[in-house]
Amino acid sequence: MLELYHAEPVANSMKVLLCLKEKGIEFTSHYVDLLRFEQHQPGFVAINPNGQVPVLVHDGATITESTVINEYLDEVFPQVPLRPRDPFERARMRIWSKFVDEYFCPALSMIGWHNMVRRVARSLNKDELDEVLARIPLKEQRDKWATIAGESFTEAQLADARRKLGVSIQRLEEILKESPWIAGQTYSLAEVNSYSMVAGVPRFFPELMNERLTPRAVQWLARMNERPAVKAALAMPNKVPEVLRTFGG
Numbered sequence: 371m372l373e374l375y376h377a378e379p380v381a382n383s384m385k386v387l388l389c390l391k392e393k394g395i396e397f398t399s400h401y402v403d404l405l406r407f408e409q410h411q412p413g414f415v416a417i418n419p420n421g422q423v424p425v426l427v428h429d430g431a432t433i434t435e436s437t438v439i440n441e442y443l444d445e446v447f448p449q450v451p452l453r454p455r456d457p458f459e460r461a462r463m464r465i466w467s468k469f470v471d472e473y474f475c476p477a478l479s480m481i482g483w484h485n486m487v488r489r490v491a492r493s494l495n496k497d498e499l500d501e502v503l504a505r506i507p508l509k510e511q512r513d514k515w516a517t518i519a520g521e522s523f524t525e526a527q528l529a530d531a532r533r534k535l536g537v538s539i540q541r542l543e544e545i546l547k548e549s550p551w552i553a554g555q556t557y558s559l560a561e562v563n564s565y566s567m568v569a570g571v572p573r574f575f576p577e578l579m580n581e582r583l584t585p586r587a588v589q590w591l592a593r594m595n596e597r598p599a600v601k602a603a604l605a606m607p608n609k610v611p612e613v614l615r616t617f618g619g
Protein backbone atom coordinates (compact mmCIF):
# COMPACT_ATOMS: atom_id res chain seq x y z
CA MET A 371 0.00 0.00 0.00
CA LEU A 372 1.25 3.43 -0.97
CA GLU A 373 0.21 6.51 1.01
CA LEU A 374 1.22 10.13 0.62
CA TYR A 375 0.84 12.80 3.28
CA HIS A 376 0.88 16.10 1.44
CA ALA A 377 -0.43 19.64 1.29
CA GLU A 378 -1.60 21.61 -1.76
CA PRO A 379 -0.01 20.90 -5.16
CA VAL A 380 2.73 23.48 -4.62
CA ALA A 381 6.38 23.43 -3.52
CA ASN A 382 7.66 20.15 -2.07
CA SER A 383 4.26 18.41 -2.02
CA MET A 384 3.90 19.11 -5.75
CA LYS A 385 7.26 17.45 -6.48
CA VAL A 386 6.00 14.10 -5.23
CA LEU A 387 2.44 14.48 -6.55
CA LEU A 388 3.89 15.16 -10.00
CA CYS A 389 6.20 12.15 -9.80
CA LEU A 390 3.27 9.88 -8.89
CA LYS A 391 1.13 11.28 -11.71
CA GLU A 392 3.94 10.96 -14.29
CA LYS A 393 4.38 7.32 -13.35
CA GLY A 394 0.64 6.65 -13.16
CA ILE A 395 0.91 5.18 -9.66
CA GLU A 396 -2.23 4.83 -7.57
CA PHE A 397 -1.87 6.05 -3.99
CA THR A 398 -3.91 6.94 -0.94
CA SER A 399 -3.87 10.68 -0.41
CA HIS A 400 -3.76 12.13 3.12
CA TYR A 401 -4.21 15.89 2.93
CA VAL A 402 -2.39 17.79 5.69
CA ASP A 403 -3.75 21.30 6.25
CA LEU A 404 -0.65 23.42 6.88
CA LEU A 405 -2.65 26.57 7.54
CA ARG A 406 -4.39 24.74 10.40
CA PHE A 407 -0.99 23.50 11.65
CA GLU A 408 -1.94 19.84 11.23
CA GLN A 409 1.73 19.16 10.43
CA HIS A 410 2.61 19.93 14.07
CA GLN A 411 -0.07 17.75 15.65
CA PRO A 412 1.22 14.74 17.63
CA GLY A 413 -0.44 12.27 15.23
CA PHE A 414 1.49 13.66 12.27
CA VAL A 415 4.75 14.26 14.17
CA ALA A 416 4.65 10.55 15.04
CA ILE A 417 4.85 9.91 11.28
CA ASN A 418 7.44 12.60 10.51
CA PRO A 419 9.30 13.92 13.56
CA ASN A 420 10.24 17.02 11.51
CA GLY A 421 6.57 17.99 11.29
CA GLN A 422 6.73 18.60 7.54
CA VAL A 423 5.18 17.29 4.35
CA PRO A 424 5.51 15.41 2.05
CA VAL A 425 5.82 11.96 3.59
CA LEU A 426 5.51 8.68 1.71
CA VAL A 427 4.49 5.50 3.52
CA HIS A 428 5.06 2.37 1.45
CA ASP A 429 3.92 -0.93 2.98
CA GLY A 430 4.54 0.55 6.42
CA ALA A 431 7.97 2.04 5.59
CA THR A 432 8.13 5.83 6.03
CA ILE A 433 10.21 7.99 3.68
CA THR A 434 10.65 11.75 4.01
CA GLU A 435 12.47 14.37 1.88
CA SER A 436 10.77 15.02 -1.44
CA THR A 437 13.86 14.53 -3.62
CA VAL A 438 14.67 11.23 -1.91
CA ILE A 439 11.03 10.12 -2.13
CA ASN A 440 11.07 10.69 -5.89
CA GLU A 441 14.24 8.63 -6.39
CA TYR A 442 12.71 5.90 -4.24
CA LEU A 443 9.52 5.92 -6.32
CA ASP A 444 11.55 5.69 -9.51
CA GLU A 445 13.51 2.73 -8.17
CA VAL A 446 10.55 0.80 -6.80
CA PHE A 447 8.17 1.56 -9.68
CA PRO A 448 10.36 1.42 -12.78
CA GLN A 449 7.50 2.03 -15.22
CA VAL A 450 7.90 5.42 -16.91
CA PRO A 451 11.53 5.84 -15.79
CA LEU A 452 12.37 9.35 -14.65
CA ARG A 453 16.11 8.95 -14.12
CA PRO A 454 18.24 9.12 -17.27
CA ARG A 455 20.05 5.88 -18.15
CA ASP A 456 23.24 7.73 -19.01
CA PRO A 457 25.36 8.17 -15.83
CA PHE A 458 26.44 11.69 -16.79
CA GLU A 459 22.86 12.80 -17.40
CA ARG A 460 21.85 11.14 -14.15
CA ALA A 461 24.56 13.15 -12.39
CA ARG A 462 23.25 16.32 -14.04
CA MET A 463 19.76 15.48 -12.80
CA ARG A 464 21.08 15.14 -9.24
CA ILE A 465 23.22 18.28 -9.38
CA TRP A 466 20.17 20.32 -10.47
CA SER A 467 17.92 18.75 -7.82
CA LYS A 468 20.52 19.53 -5.15
CA PHE A 469 20.75 23.11 -6.38
CA VAL A 470 16.95 23.42 -6.22
CA ASP A 471 16.84 22.03 -2.66
CA GLU A 472 19.76 24.01 -1.28
CA TYR A 473 19.61 27.33 -3.15
CA PHE A 474 16.51 27.94 -5.27
CA CYS A 475 13.83 26.55 -2.91
CA PRO A 476 15.09 28.28 0.28
CA ALA A 477 15.13 31.64 -1.54
CA LEU A 478 11.62 31.06 -2.87
CA SER A 479 10.47 29.85 0.50
CA MET A 480 11.62 33.02 2.26
CA ILE A 481 9.59 35.13 -0.17
CA GLY A 482 6.57 32.81 0.03
CA TRP A 483 6.61 32.88 3.82
CA HIS A 484 6.95 36.65 3.84
CA ASN A 485 4.07 37.14 1.36
CA MET A 486 1.69 34.40 2.45
CA VAL A 487 2.46 32.48 5.61
CA ARG A 488 3.08 35.74 7.47
CA ARG A 489 -0.61 36.65 7.11
CA VAL A 490 -1.57 33.38 8.79
CA ALA A 491 0.94 33.85 11.62
CA ARG A 492 -0.24 37.41 12.21
CA SER A 493 -3.89 36.36 12.39
CA LEU A 494 -3.10 34.56 15.66
CA ASN A 495 -3.23 36.26 19.03
CA LYS A 496 -0.25 35.88 21.37
CA ASP A 497 -1.62 32.86 23.24
CA GLU A 498 -2.51 31.08 20.01
CA LEU A 499 0.92 31.83 18.56
CA ASP A 500 2.71 30.58 21.68
CA GLU A 501 0.67 27.39 21.51
CA VAL A 502 1.57 26.88 17.82
CA LEU A 503 5.26 27.62 18.42
CA ALA A 504 5.43 25.23 21.36
CA ARG A 505 4.32 22.34 19.14
CA ILE A 506 6.81 22.90 16.26
CA PRO A 507 9.41 20.16 16.53
CA LEU A 508 12.27 21.68 14.46
CA LYS A 509 14.03 24.67 16.00
CA GLU A 510 14.71 26.12 12.52
CA GLN A 511 11.00 26.01 11.65
CA ARG A 512 10.07 27.40 15.07
CA ASP A 513 12.43 30.34 14.47
CA LYS A 514 10.98 30.86 10.98
CA TRP A 515 7.40 30.98 12.32
CA ALA A 516 8.48 33.33 15.12
CA THR A 517 10.27 35.58 12.59
CA ILE A 518 7.28 36.01 10.30
CA ALA A 519 4.90 36.48 13.23
CA GLY A 520 7.16 39.33 14.35
CA GLU A 521 9.08 41.74 12.13
CA SER A 522 9.50 39.19 9.33
CA PHE A 523 12.66 39.06 7.23
CA THR A 524 14.66 42.22 6.61
CA GLU A 525 14.58 44.07 3.30
CA ALA A 526 18.20 43.00 2.78
CA GLN A 527 17.32 39.31 3.28
CA LEU A 528 14.35 39.57 0.91
CA ALA A 529 16.44 41.39 -1.70
CA ASP A 530 19.05 38.64 -1.49
CA ALA A 531 16.34 35.99 -1.90
CA ARG A 532 15.08 37.80 -5.04
CA ARG A 533 18.66 37.91 -6.34
CA LYS A 534 18.93 34.15 -5.80
CA LEU A 535 15.70 33.61 -7.73
CA GLY A 536 17.23 35.55 -10.63
CA VAL A 537 20.40 33.44 -10.45
CA SER A 538 18.30 30.26 -10.42
CA ILE A 539 16.28 31.20 -13.50
CA GLN A 540 19.44 32.31 -15.35
CA ARG A 541 21.02 28.99 -14.50
CA LEU A 542 18.00 27.17 -15.92
CA GLU A 543 18.26 29.29 -19.07
CA GLU A 544 21.97 28.45 -19.51
CA ILE A 545 21.34 24.72 -19.05
CA LEU A 546 18.54 24.78 -21.62
CA LYS A 547 20.88 26.34 -24.21
CA GLU A 548 22.65 22.97 -24.28
CA SER A 549 19.81 20.48 -24.17
CA PRO A 550 16.02 20.30 -24.46
CA TRP A 551 15.63 19.03 -20.90
CA ILE A 552 17.60 19.91 -17.78
CA ALA A 553 19.59 16.69 -17.47
CA GLY A 554 20.06 16.29 -21.22
CA GLN A 555 18.00 14.57 -23.88
CA THR A 556 15.28 13.16 -21.63
CA TYR A 557 12.61 14.52 -19.33
CA SER A 558 13.65 13.50 -15.83
CA LEU A 559 13.32 14.08 -12.09
CA ALA A 560 15.24 17.31 -12.70
CA GLU A 561 12.01 18.63 -14.25
CA VAL A 562 9.73 16.96 -11.70
CA ASN A 563 11.74 18.39 -8.80
CA SER A 564 11.76 21.96 -10.06
CA TYR A 565 8.47 22.57 -11.87
CA SER A 566 6.71 23.80 -8.73
CA MET A 567 9.55 26.21 -7.94
CA VAL A 568 9.69 27.76 -11.42
CA ALA A 569 5.95 27.86 -12.11
CA GLY A 570 5.13 30.99 -10.10
CA VAL A 571 8.17 33.05 -11.08
CA PRO A 572 6.82 34.66 -14.30
CA ARG A 573 3.64 35.69 -12.47
CA PHE A 574 5.27 37.15 -9.38
CA PHE A 575 8.64 38.21 -10.85
CA PRO A 576 8.07 38.91 -14.56
CA GLU A 577 11.28 40.95 -14.61
CA LEU A 578 13.29 37.78 -13.80
CA MET A 579 11.67 35.38 -16.26
CA ASN A 580 10.29 36.57 -19.59
CA GLU A 581 10.45 35.95 -23.36
CA ARG A 582 13.24 38.45 -23.86
CA LEU A 583 15.53 37.61 -20.94
CA THR A 584 14.96 33.87 -20.55
CA PRO A 585 13.17 32.53 -23.67
CA ARG A 586 14.23 28.92 -23.12
CA ALA A 587 13.05 28.86 -19.53
CA VAL A 588 9.71 30.34 -20.64
CA GLN A 589 9.34 27.67 -23.36
CA TRP A 590 10.34 24.94 -20.90
CA LEU A 591 7.61 26.07 -18.51
CA ALA A 592 5.06 26.18 -21.35
CA ARG A 593 5.98 22.57 -22.29
CA MET A 594 5.69 21.56 -18.65
CA ASN A 595 2.26 23.17 -18.28
CA GLU A 596 0.97 21.08 -21.20
CA ARG A 597 1.92 17.75 -19.62
CA PRO A 598 -1.11 15.70 -18.56
CA ALA A 599 0.68 14.74 -15.32
CA VAL A 600 1.21 18.40 -14.42
CA LYS A 601 -2.46 19.13 -15.08
CA ALA A 602 -3.52 16.09 -13.03
CA ALA A 603 -1.30 17.06 -10.09
CA LEU A 604 -2.51 20.68 -10.18
CA ALA A 605 -6.09 19.38 -10.06
CA MET A 606 -5.48 17.91 -6.59
CA PRO A 607 -7.43 19.69 -3.81
CA ASN A 608 -6.28 23.19 -2.98
CA LYS A 609 -7.91 24.69 0.10
CA VAL A 610 -5.74 27.79 0.24
CA PRO A 611 -7.80 30.88 -0.63
CA GLU A 612 -6.67 32.43 -3.94
CA VAL A 613 -5.64 35.63 -2.18
CA LEU A 614 -3.12 33.68 -0.10
CA ARG A 615 -1.79 31.51 -2.90
CA THR A 616 1.79 31.90 -3.85
CA PHE A 617 4.77 29.62 -4.00
CA GLY A 618 7.40 28.54 -1.51
CA GLY A 619 7.60 25.73 1.02
Ligand SMILES: N[C@@H](CCC(=O)N[C@@H](CS)C(=O)NCC(=O)O)C(=O)O
Nearest residue numbers: 381382383422423424435436511619
Ligand atom coordinates in the same frame (compact mmCIF):
# COMPACT_ATOMS: atom_id res chain seq x y z
N1 LIG B 1 13.45 19.11 2.77
C1 LIG B 1 12.04 18.81 2.90
C2 LIG B 1 11.31 20.10 3.15
C3 LIG B 1 9.85 19.90 3.41
C4 LIG B 1 9.12 21.23 3.63
O1 LIG B 1 9.73 22.30 3.67
N2 LIG B 1 7.79 21.13 3.70
C5 LIG B 1 6.97 22.29 3.89
C6 LIG B 1 5.90 22.39 2.80
S1 LIG B 1 6.62 22.58 1.20
C7 LIG B 1 6.23 22.18 5.21
O2 LIG B 1 5.82 21.10 5.61
N3 LIG B 1 6.03 23.34 5.86
C8 LIG B 1 5.21 23.46 7.04
C9 LIG B 1 6.00 23.82 8.26
O3 LIG B 1 7.25 23.79 8.20
O4 LIG B 1 5.38 24.16 9.26
C10 LIG B 1 11.54 18.12 1.62
O5 LIG B 1 12.10 18.38 0.54
O6 LIG B 1 10.60 17.31 1.68
